[in-house]
Structure formats: structure tokens, C-alpha cells
Amino acid sequence: MRAFNFSAGPAMLPTEVIMQAQDEMLDWRGTGMSVMEMSHRGPEYTSIATEAEQDLRDLLNISDDYAVLFLQGGASSQFSMIPMNLLRGKSTVDYLNTGAWSQKAIAEAKRYAQVNVATDSTANRFTTIADQADWQLNSSAAYVHYTPNETIHGLEFAEIPDVGDVPLVADFSSTLLSRPLDVSRFALIYAGAQKNIGPAGLCLVIVRKDLLGQTLPGTPVMFDYKTHADNGSMYNTPATYSWYLSGLVFKWLKRNGGLEKMGEINARKASKLYQAIDGSDFYNNPIDPRYRSWMNIPFTLANSALDKQFLQMAADNGLLTLKGHRDLGGMRASIYNAMPEQGVDSLIAFMAEFERQYG
Structure with missing residues (x-):
């Protein structure tokens, strides 16, 4: 896989x-x-x-x-x-x-x-x-x-x-x-x-x-x-x-249904991930909710000392390249068209488990 x-x-x-x-x-x-x-x-x-x-x-x-x-x-x-x-x-x-x-x-x-x-x-x-x-x-x-x-x-x-x-x-x-x-x-x-x-x-x-x-x-x-x-x-x-x-x-x-269908899927993927971030005190996204990206979702951990561990454990679970941009730090999940909804669901599940262990 x-x-x-x-x-x-x-x-x-x-x-x-x-x-x-x-x-x-x-x-x-x-x-x-x-x-x-x-x-x-x-x-x-x-x-x-x-x-x-x-x-x-x-x-x-x-x-x-x-x-x-x-x-x-x-x-x-x-x-x-x-x-x-x-x-x-x-x-x-x-x-x-x-x-x-x-x-x-x-x-x-x-x-x-x-x-x-x-x-x-x-x-x-x-x-x-x-x-x-x-x-x-x-x-x-x-x-x-x-x-x-x-x-x-x-x-x-x-x-x-x-x-x-x-x-x-x-x-x-x-x-x-x-x-x-x-x-x-x-x-x-x-x-x-x-x-x-x-x-x-x-x-x-x-x-x-x-x-x-x-x-x-x-x-x-x-x-x-x-x-x-x-x-x-x-x-x-x-x-x-x-x-x-x-x-x-x-x-x-x-x-696969053209851009109408792709828009529906992308809106759903982004909504799921933002809900997971907003529903937790462990994760944070700083962007005004009116102007949040569907494609690129940066987020930080409440304790930045855990960043490296988060990234390593994510990679061990097949969730790659989540490190945030060098100018901002933290994490960034880019969920373009080719990212299946299953990938977003897997990330959300991993985030919940990581919070359970270290939150």
C-alpha cells in the first residue's frame, strides 16, 4: 500500500x-x-x-x-x-x-x-x-x-x-x-x-x-x-x-466526476481536518476561519518540543511530509486532489491517538 x-x-x-x-x-x-x-x-x-x-x-x-x-x-x-x-x-x-x-x-x-x-x-x-x-x-x-x-x-x-x-x-x-x-x-x-x-x-x-x-x-x-x-x-x-x-x-x-465532484470531496476533507484541530486544545490552526485554505492546512502542537516525535511517529504510520514550512515551523498537511479521503481520515485518527498519549 x-x-x-x-x-x-x-x-x-x-x-x-x-x-x-x-x-x-x-x-x-x-x-x-x-x-x-x-x-x-x-x-x-x-x-x-x-x-x-x-x-x-x-x-x-x-x-x-x-x-x-x-x-x-x-x-x-x-x-x-x-x-x-x-x-x-x-x-x-x-x-x-x-x-x-x-x-x-x-x-x-x-x-x-x-x-x-x-x-x-x-x-x-x-x-x-x-x-x-x-x-x-x-x-x-x-x-x-x-x-x-x-x-x-x-x-x-x-x-x-x-x-x-x-x-x-x-x-x-x-x-x-x-x-x-x-x-x-x-x-x-x-x-x-x-x-x-x-x-x-x-x-x-x-x-x-x-x-x-x-x-x-x-x-x-x-x-x-x-x-x-x-x-x-x-x-x-x-x-x-x-x-x-x-x-x-x-x-x-x-x-471521477469532474471539478464539481472534486470540489465536494475537497471541501469535505478540509472540513474534517479543521474540525479535528478546532475540537482539541492540543492542536491549533491560526488562520481566520473565513479564509482557511482547502488545500494547505498548517497546525501547531501545544508543546512544540513534541514536534519531532509527532513527525517520526506519523512517518512510521505511513503519513509523510507533514513538517511545516521552514519559516513557520509546526506541521502542514497539504490535501490536494490526489490525497484520498482515507488519507485525511488516517491523519485525524493518528492525531487523536498522539494527543491521547502525549496530551
Whole structure:
């Protein structure tokens, strides 16, 4: 039996997907080749790529108004590519600062534009989000950027912000495909693959086509979204195997009820774990309940001297990678799509037994 891996990323993949990849490793559908050996311009791989994109469009109901790009460089490259592509003659951008990944995006955007931080959760140590009535948005900004879910702090927006006619940009690295999403609300969505999409090495970008082709002077060809949109994400050799595996994940999602069903399961998993934490004086989650993440749940023990013992005993019970981020300490359980409900139930049972022994 596989262990339950609570890593924030790279994260668990569905067992069915790994088994299919194993079956196809040496010979994909009678071609005599592994997918990782195929030419990205050959008909075999082209069919894999095309089908993966269509399945993603089906899952998220992405209209033809958007280009879907399968890029390299992770979400971190997008911190630069977004201002390079979306300033379009303007000099000011709005960013919402709700955690570590927001901060990284802001720092990079400052290389290219004047950044207005419209709301900042630093003072409350990224445990809550100010009401939108208190934000200082700029109606002339080139775009508004936010991070719907902060994987490190476990802080998540409860709804999509309403920013009027200003293009809305979002880093959905840790929540894309975890539930239904109205893509039409956004100018651009980006997401590193290694949480809910597939293995590391790939970054998805969903961008409105009318925003393409207006890059800053001097923008490298590889940092121009239009380059990739015009070439089907194959201007250069893409991350072919990560793309293939992501396509298998899209198929798995469709077989298992799509994003509606996934949202129901994920909401239930998170609710169970938060109830276990809140129902105990031994465990604590610091996040404002209105903005708790479904995907990344940090928690601390009443006695931090027990942290190492908790982690070792959890690992001995097949509950892996629960150590909290190095900046926060404590524990963190990441419960993405591929984490089965049984894994969350096993963690809750272990937590109760650990408290019984050491509480």
C-alpha cells in the first residue's frame, strides 16, 4: 500500500495515473517508444498534447477567447512574464499581498512597474484578509494580481475579487482544478503543475487572446506569451513528459466526476481536518476561519518540543511530509486532489491517538 504523502509540492499523483504511466513507460500504444523519447513535433506526441489541452478546456469550460499555454520555468517565471506582457503602455499595477508567494510576485513586478499594494496582510502575519472595502485599488492599473491560496500560510480567498474593468491576474498554483472555477472572470490564470495538475516541470497559463502581442520593448522571445500561443506551446521543446502526465490527470478528473465532484470531496476533507484541530486544545490552526485554505492546512502542537516525535511517529504510520514550512515551523498537511479521503481520515485518527498519549 502506498503511503499518504502530505507534501505541499511536488505532491501526490493519483495512483491510477502512476500505474497507467508505468504500463506505458516503455511502449506507448504500440509505437515502440516511451513518451519521453518522442519528438514533440511527431504525430504521436502531437495527439497527446492536443488531447490534454482539450480535456483541460472541457474541465474548466475555457472558451476560445483564451489561449492555453503549457510552459516551462514554473510559476516563478510568470512573476516576470506577467508585467512584461500585460503592462501594455501603463506604468502602475495593483497587487494584493496575502503571503510569501504574493511577496515574491510583488518583488519581481517592481523591476518593471510601479507596484501599488492594495491590501497587505503582513501586520496580521498572514492570518486574515482585509475586507475589500478597505483595499486601495487603482482604477488605472494595468492589472490586479492576487494569489487565491497561499500554500505556506494556508490563507485562501473565499471568493473571486471584484476589481471592475481592470484585468484580473491570479496565481492558482495550489488550487486550480480543485473545484469549479469561472475562468471568464480572469484576464490571466497561471499555475505550477506540481500540486493538482501533474509533476513538476510544467506551468499552465490561461490568457485572454486580446492581451497578447503588446510586450515591453526588449522582452525575450521566450517570455512573450504570443510566441507560445502562435506555436501551440512548441516554439521550443516543451516539458513533454510532464505535459503527458498532466493529460492523464485531466482524464482521471473527468472519469471521477469532474471539478464539481472534486470540489465536494475537497471541501469535505478540509472540513474534517479543521474540525479535528478546532475540537482539541492540543492542536491549533491560526488562520481566520473565513479564509482557511482547502488545500494547505498548517497546525501547531501545544508543546512544540513534541514536534519531532509527532513527525517520526506519523512517518512510521505511513503519513509523510507533514513538517511545516521552514519559516513557520509546526506541521502542514497539504490535501490536494490526489490525497484520498482515507488519507485525511488516517491523519485525524493518528492525531487523536498522539494527543491521547502525549496530551
